[in-house]
Amino acid sequence: MRSKAGEIMRQTRTGQGVTIEELSRKTGVPQEIISRFELGLERVPEETLSALLKALKG
Numbered sequence: 001m002r003s004k005a006g007e008i009m010r011q012t013r014t015g016q017g018v019t020i021e022e023l024s025r026k027t028g029v030p031q032e033i034i035s036r037f038e039l040g041l042e043r044v045p046e047e048t049l050s051a052l053l054k055a056l057k058g
Helices: 004-015 020-027 031-038 046-057
Strands: none
Touching: 004 031, 004 046, 020 031, 020 046, 031 046
16 A cells, blocks of 8 residues: 555656656665655655655756
């Protein structure tokens, strides 16, 4: 089951045409962690979530 935050991040990411691979390169967060977060299988620390969201903003 996807988490609400993970689902929102996935929708934002895909809406911008950004792949998990690209987001991983921009942030240094492993692709597997991003994928698992979006799927609701893993929680990420607040600072990691902040880095992911900042990368999607700009």
